[in-house]
Amino acid sequence: MQTWERDTWPNLTWQDARVAAYLAEVRHIQGRLIGRMEVLGFKLREEAVLQTLTQDVVKTSEIEGEQLDVTQVRSSLARRLGIDIGALPPTDRNVEGIVEVMLDATRNYDAPLTAERLFGWHAALFPTGRSGMTRIRVGDWRDDSTGPMQVVSGPYGRERVHYTAPPAFWVAAEMEAFLAWFNAPISSDPVIKAALAHLWFMTIHPFEDGNGRIARAIADLALARSERSSQRFYSMSAQIRTERSAYYDQLEQTQKGDTDVTEWVLWFLACLDRAIRGADSVLAAVVAKAQFWERAAPMPLNERQIKVLNRLLDGFEGKMTTSKWATIAKCSQDSANRDIASLIELGLMRKGEAGGRSTNYELVP
DSSP states (O other), X not given: OOGGGSTTTTOOBOOHHHHXXXXXXXXXXXXXXXXXXXXXXXXXXXXXXXXXHHHHHHHHHHHTTOOOOHHHHHHHXXXXXXXXXXXXXXXXXXXXXXXXXXXXXXXXXTSOOOHHHHHHHHHHXXXXXXXXXXXXXXXXOOOOTTSOOEEEESSTTSOEEEEEOOOHHHHHHHHHHHHHHHHSOOSSOHHHHHHHHHHHHHHHOOSSSOHHHHHHHHHHHHHHHHHTOSOOOSOHHHHHHHTHXXXXXXXXXXXXXXXXXXXXXXXXXXHXXXXXXXXXXXXXXXXXXHHHHHHHTTSOOOXXXXXXXXXXXXXXXXXXXXXXXHHHHTOOHHHHHHHHHHHHHHTSEEEOSOOGGGOOEEEOO
């Protein structure tokens, strides 16, 4: 039996005695992080927000198996936030769509969450009206014309059904009840509301596709309300991506249980705790980048060098080679070699430990 089939649905409850201490700890570290960020200068805080949102957008898509170009995501966010990061590459429609959703959720957190707003988010995620090669119902609730909405895994013929959602003719009324609850004055801690909202929305599963990304955007909106701030300094989506297996296991167990969702709330709080603590790495990277450019400011660098150094400082994955340099900078191999040799001479880069065909280069901290 699914949770929504219980007589007590959608009256979700939790055990305060088990949740209270953990909630207090999470709220404490949440407040400490915001306090630490507020003492940073405007530029550093701006860079921290850009890095966090880039991570959020990329990872929320990765959870659904979609790989986005990090540079395009960062470019789209920077343009919309009015942050100068130099030349901005063109971005794909699917990148623009998820960026629109995440920014609307976090920057307009005080605006009511309505069906029309959710339809807009859904249409932004699927600008072509297709999910992959499949045409889907966009900007409207699902109609189950192709069968019941189910979460399924496994190869064809040996599928495993993890979850079956409420029938389509329930969805409009279910979403009306959900939205009325979400927009009502807070009766519990807003962080608890974020946990419940994510679960409740995923249980209704109102769209043909994109439910996970929209559920995480709703959670981000609720968390922004809990902080009274549109600036994001940690990524819940990135942490869920790291713990994807545990996330799906906990979601499945909860959706097949009763309406006491204490275990889900505890898991959500633990995941949020790890996400907030993980923001230290973002802060360290932002500070390191600022210090690097402070040191490099008086040095004679060309545009190609500045562009590739920024890619490295923003978390370039893998080893930097001359061929990768040439590709990123759109220059010849000879120019890439000269650029790197110049940076080594200036003390900004050094050769990695590997040699021969594996020769690579890294930043000098």
